[in-house]
Amino acid sequence: MxxxxxxxxxxxxxxxxxxxxxxxxxxxxxxxxxxxxxxxxxxxxxxxxxxxxxxxxxxxxxxxxxxxxxxxxxxxxxxxxxxxxxxxxxxxxxxxxxxxxxxxxxxADSATQARVRAALAPDPAETARANRICLVGLRGAGKSTLGRRAGAALGLPFVELNREIEEQSGMPVDELMALYGQEGYRRLEAQAISRVIATHEAMILAVAGGIVAEPETYARLLDHFHTIWVKATPAEHMARVREQGDTRPMAGNPEAMEQLKSILTAREALYDRALARLDTSGRSEDESLADLLALIERHHFLD
The missing domain is CATH 1.10.260.40 (lambda repressor-like DNA-binding domains)
Structure with a gap:
């Protein structure tokens, strides 16, 4: 008991x-x-x-x-x-x-959060970038021409981001800008980058010159692509754009060249964040292509 x-x-x-x-x-x-x-x-x-x-x-x-x-x-x-x-x-x-x-x-913004995640649980940069190459730089540097020819030479798909945006939206970039404005276009651009990353482990991408001014999108490019700054002199930038049949940069704007130089100066530090640089000044298309292929091999971007 x-x-x-x-x-x-x-x-x-x-x-x-x-x-x-x-x-x-x-x-x-x-x-x-x-x-x-x-x-x-x-x-x-x-x-x-x-x-x-x-x-x-x-x-x-x-x-x-x-x-x-x-x-x-x-x-x-x-x-x-x-x-x-x-x-x-x-x-x-x-x-x-x-x-x-x-x-x-x-x-924090998404770019800062991404950097924090990378610092706390870092993946090798080569793993995140895979075999993706991105050409950045101002219009007229030769990104699209060289990217297309390099893709053919290396057996890689070539994507021009503006064309990707147009295909997804069903309208030209000019109309998208008129309809959604700069901010709306930048959102479409960021979404296109995400699609490209998700669907391509190996590729060459060419992007619009102003993408570097969008911090979060540019940070995503730098993290997921081997980036190459394709550059030229202001005079060659302007001449190549006009050779493409686009006279808008000079039409009714005698200060266009000064504005172009100002843009280049303002973006130089941003473009310089790319992993490599390709100067096409005074080079023929074939010479610049050879330079690009040699640069890709030298930096082991496809190893």
Missing amino acids: AEITNFRGDVQETRSEAEEEVARIIARVGERVRHARDRKGIPRRVLSEKSGVSPRYLAQLEAGEGNISIGLLSRVAHALDHRIEWLVGEDDPWSSDALRIAELFRS
């Missing part, structure tokens, strides 16, 4: 300890919810609207009196932009750098 009494006593004691632990968890969760709400400056009424949990229930929760369900707690955590683990875990999230780092990461 004494053994039964002892057994029942042990059970009662264990049950009491379990209840105390539950009470401690509820109190801890309530304190952290209140702390998170105060840090963000969110009134309880607003948190109620965002989470779908009643103000009365939230008041009980913050007071350590609410035996809230996992489902409702998850909704509260989501409304506070926190993971549920931070509300229920034993470690104090406010005393470490984890929360601050997570908040900074969530508020």
